[in-house]
Amino acid sequence: MTASALHWFRDDLRLADNPALAAAVGHGPTLCLYILDEGGSRRPLGGASRWWLSRSLKALAAALAAKGGELVLMRGDPAEILPWVVERAGVELVTWSRRYDAESVALDSRLKIELSAAGAKVASFNAALLNEPWQVTTKTGDPMKVFTPYWRAARSKGDPPAPIPAPDRIEALRLSPAIAAMTVAHADLALEPSKPDWAGGLRESWAPGEEAAAERLGEFLSDPLDGYGEGRDRPGQVSTSRLSPHLRFGEIGPRQIWHATRSAIESGEASAGSSDAEKFLSEIGWREFSYHLLFHNPDLATRNYNPRFDAFPWQRDEAALKAWQRGLTGYPIVDAGLRELWTTGWMHNRVRMIAASFLIKHLLIDWRHGEAWFWDTLVDADPANNAASWQWVAGSGADASPYYRIFNPVTQGLKFDPKGTYVRRWIPEIAGLDDDLIHEPWKANSSALHDAGIVLGETYPHPIVELDFGRRRALDALAATRSADPE
């Protein structure tokens, strides 16, 4: 029997900086497997994520083929498929990159035991994080709950290991007829929408895959990183890295980002200063912190981290939720964000905070509804980041914003989109308003509205809730929650 291996691709859809893949390929002919798991206990992917996954798998298949390998696709429950394939193929070594949500951890542990018992060697690796969630602790060994000490502790561990290159060549394992019969064609995965095809905006906005991710990083480092500290808050301009969906699917890893950023600064290749770089890397740090929180709080996406919020008087308001989802709240920066999301599968970070704060605080709608909407519509929907960030805005999360921090969508709009560039891009029906009215069209007099071709309540909605009223109501509810006895 010749040495052979299987690498199980999941959220590590890349060849470079992929130690699990390297271990398999170094062992012998390798079966590169992706299993689409739609019926298990794991949270189903949202629509936008399915689209991204589809394209990413295509890119991965092409990259593997260029090296002599082959991406094998199957569909079903990995708990059944993987042991079956491993046995039939007679592979000696099975590798994968670790995942950190509770259901995946449970599944992977079960599989490790089962496959090992059946005689295969199983090796798991870290491809997704600078530090494993259990590696950063307080002096007493407890998980961290505050970002700054977390990130300080993580940084004190020194630089992460340098990324390893992609394998030069990958020898594909010949499939037996029984295994070949289990495979499915890419089109049969049916990951992309057809009727209706709503993915046009996604196709125009994104190029999934490892190669595109590397290009995007390079472009970001060469220009937008300079001034990132300020520019990252301007949704009207391209000042963020937009790497989030690539990171989500593991087309690029944080080690690669870390080292590329460092060397771009040190070589002078990037004009940015080290403080912009530090700011950018700390955003990678927030991703790490979110994974740390998720690992230690498996129900982060469904349960208040701070149990005091269990008694919070959320409003049930289907109409308001729908208006928010469609970008029809009457507050331009909020609506622009939700329309950007709906069209492109992505929303600028500053606007995510404004939109989330508006849903939670001004509309008093449970953060889980917002989390679920983002999960379905974001191409970067991430089990850790999405949950941790929504809880952060709600105030129920770790190191969360204080309850009295309620974003005013007008103030935020004027501050971060002063010329209305972003709002006009996504809400063309009010684009004719002057800059000083673009964030509060209800203040325009009748001639200004007429000149801009706006009929409030018809071409663009009246504000769905009055800002002072919403703010007061939220402060009262939050004050009550704060003093509530947690159990």
Place this chain on the structure above:
DNA sequence: TTTTGAGTTGTTCGA
């Protein structure tokens, strides 16, 4: 054990 310093991203009000 106790103490101490610190903590992503805001808004409003009044001087």
Place this chain on the structure above:
DNA sequence: GTCGAACAACTCAAA
């Protein structure tokens, strides 16, 4: 128009 204070204490992490 600008600026500091109040918002309200609370929890975390380390010394």
